[in-house]
Amino acid sequence: KQEVTQIPAALSVPEGENLVLNCSFTDSAIYNLQWFRQDPGKGLTSLLLIQSSQREQTSGRLNASLDKSSGRSTLYIAASQPGDSATYLCAPRRFGNEKLTFGTGTRLTIIP
């Protein structure tokens, strides 16, 4: 059974700083991995999808990396802004299985 852990559970940083969110998963037989953000009381917004054959994906100030063999993914946020405050979730998808397994999330607060 896939287990997904995100560290840290909560993070507060001053505006403008670069930061890294970590995601680890126990089953490395994944097809792809998605990073999402969730604002309080809202649904999920997909940020990046990284295929198992890729090592990185970039979108604006966001960069996701994937090391499938070690069961790790990171989300790098450059030049953080108060609007980046949200909970960030990672979710790997196993080969032959459409289900996503969600991590515990990192609650990010950017201090103006």
Next chain:
Amino acid sequence: GAVVSQHPSWVICKSGTSVKIECRSLDFQATTMFWYRQFPKQSLMLMATSNEGSKATYEQGVEKDKFLINHASLTLSTLTVTSAHPEDSSFYICSARDQAGVYEQYFGPGTRLTVT
């Protein structure tokens, strides 16, 4: 593109009544939709996988007779919480997979259910 809507966004009902939540893919066809529930400050837990034209597949521990799922078209899935109780109060989120895509799921905005 790839927008998923849910209706209603919030609902309050009395214990013992039934509530229906709709999930629609607005600009793509979705043969597969997923229903999740989320308790406060917790992550999403998959309840069931909904396939167009066939019976839903429920996760272990989810009562299929209590959470009725219907996926009658390529753009609509419904979740009916039958005989709701206060412990069913939760945030329900659906997602839809674009059948033309790379297994990326797009999520709806969620429905807050409160059972009094």
